[in-house]
Amino acid sequence: MSKPRIAIAGFQHETNSFSHLSADLPEFEMADSWPPFLRGEEVITQTHGMNLPIAGFVAAAEANLHPILWCAAEPSGPVTDRAFDNICAEILDSIPADIDALYLDLHGAMIAEGIPDGEDELLRRIRTQVGPNLPIVISLDLHANVSPELVEHASAITMYRTYPHLDMADAGARAYRALTQILQGHGPAKAFRQIPYIIPMHAQFTGATPAGPLYAAVAAYDATGQWAEFATGFSGGDCPSTGASVIAYAPSQTDADRIADDLFAQVIAAETEFNQPLPSPAEAVQRAMSLPTGKPVVLADVQDNPGGGGSSDTTGLLRALVSERAQNAMHGVLHDPQAATIAHKAGVGAELTLGLGGKSGQFGDEPFETTCTVAALSDGEVVYEGAMYGGGTAQIGPTALLHLTEGGADVKVVVSSVRNQCLDLAYFRHIGLTPEKARIIAVKSTVHFRADFDPIARATIPVASPGALGCLLTEVPYKHLRKGVRIGPNGPPA
Structure with a gap:
C-alpha cells in the first residue's frame, strides 16, 4: 500500500x-x-x-x-x-x-x-x-x-x-x-x-x-x-x-x-x-526567609505569567521582596523595555533612579520607584537548558540585570525588552547569575518553571500577586461562561 x-x-x-x-x-x-x-x-x-x-x-x-x-x-x-x-x-x-x-x-x-x-x-x-x-x-x-x-x-x-x-x-x-x-x-x-x-x-x-x-x-x-x-x-x-x-x-x-x-x-x-489557597506576596517572602539556607526557595508570581497572557510587568512581588528586605534574591523576568534601554545606555556600574515595571497600568499597579545599579547587560539571547524547551533559544531583546538594595534589601532583577515566561534557569544564567546560590528566586510563571527550578529548590511557593491570569477565580470578572459552571472548585455557579 x-x-x-x-x-x-x-x-x-x-x-x-x-x-x-x-x-x-x-x-x-x-x-x-x-x-x-x-x-x-x-x-x-x-x-x-x-x-x-x-x-x-x-x-x-x-x-x-x-x-x-x-x-x-x-x-x-x-x-x-x-x-x-x-x-x-x-x-x-x-x-x-x-x-x-x-x-x-x-x-x-x-x-x-x-x-x-x-x-x-x-x-x-x-x-x-x-x-x-x-x-x-x-x-x-x-x-x-x-x-x-x-x-x-x-x-x-x-x-x-x-x-x-x-x-x-x-x-x-x-x-x-x-x-x-x-x-x-x-x-x-x-x-x-x-x-x-x-x-x-x-x-x-x-x-x-x-x-x-x-x-x-x-x-x-x-x-x-x-x-x-x-x-x-x-x-x-x-x-x-x-x-x-x-x-x-x-x-x-x-x-x-x-x-x-x-x-x-x-x-x-x-x-x-x-482548591489550593495562595499566600500574599509579603507572606510568601516572610516564609521563604524563615526557611533554612542552602537551597533557594522559589516564589511563583502565578497571576502575572506572560505564558498565560500576563503583562509580566506587575510589581506586587517585587515590592514585597524589597519591603521585606529579602536577601540574596533574584527576580525575573520583568518586562520593561524602557528600563532596559535606559540601563543599556547608562552601562554596567551606573546608578539609576527609575520607575521599574508597572507600565501596563493594570490592577491599580504602578511603576516601582527605586534606585538601583546596573549589574550586567545582555543581548537577550537565552539558550534553553531545561527539559521543556532544551535546545531551543529565546529572544528577549536587550536585557539588564538591576541590583536593588533599598532599605537593606538585596534583590537582583532581570529586565527584558520582549515579554517572555521565566521557565528556564537560563534566563538567570545567561546574564551571569547562579540560581543555585540564591536564597530566593522569584519567577513570573505559573507552573512551567517547575521542570527546571524544582530540582534545585528547597521549596516552591505560588503567590497571589496581581496579574491578568487570575488564579483566585471568584475575583475574575467573567461575563461569558456557560450557565451553571462553578467558578473554581466548590465555587459559586456562573
Missing part, C-alpha cells in the same frame, strides 16, 4: 480575555520562545527535534507529508480578526485536493476578536471546504477549553498530559497513531463530557495531587483502539467552553461512554483537592 498523503499545519494561541494585549500578524511572525512564522518545508526543518506537537507528528509519520504553515504568538488578549482570517485563509488555500488526511497542531484556547472559539471556527471553515469525510486529527494543549462542536468537527483529538508540558512532541506522535488507525478504517467512537467546575491554573501541576493521579488514570486507558484525554482548561479565557473536559475514544460507543463516565467521576471526586 502506498504511503498516505497528509497535509500538516499549526496555528497556536492561548487567549487571555483579561489581558490588555492582542495578537496581530506581527506577533505570529516574530520569534520568541518558539520559532517565527514557518511555511512549506520550514515547518519540518525548523521544528525538527523540538518539543512541539508538529515535530512529534513528523518524527512518527510514515507518510508523504505536505507541510503548509506553522505559527504561534505569545499568549495575550484576543487574536485580531486580521491575523485570524489571514492565517485561516492561508491554511485553507494551501490544502491540496488530493490529500488523504489533515493534521493540525492547535492549542484549544484561542479566542479571536469576534470569535469565542478560534479552533472550532478554523475546523468549521475547513470542513466547509473539504467535506465531512476527510480524516482530520488535531493535537491540543492540556489547557484547552474544548467545545462540543470542536469534538464533532475533529475525527480525533490528542492532548498533552503533563504540566509543565514535557510531552508536547508525544501528543503529536499519538495524533499520528490515531490518524493511522482512522486511515485503516478503524475510526473510533467518541464521548465528550464537560466538567462542571473551572480549575485554577496553579492547581493543574501534574507533579502533585490531584492532577498527577488523574493523568495516570488517563494513561491507563491507553490500549489498542482506545484512549482518553483530559483537558484541565484555561481559566484565562472567558467563553462558554471555559473549563475542564474529558474525551474518550474506543471501538464502540458503549466503551467510549464508559471510559468518559469513569474519568468524569474521578475528576468530580477530586474537586476539593483542586
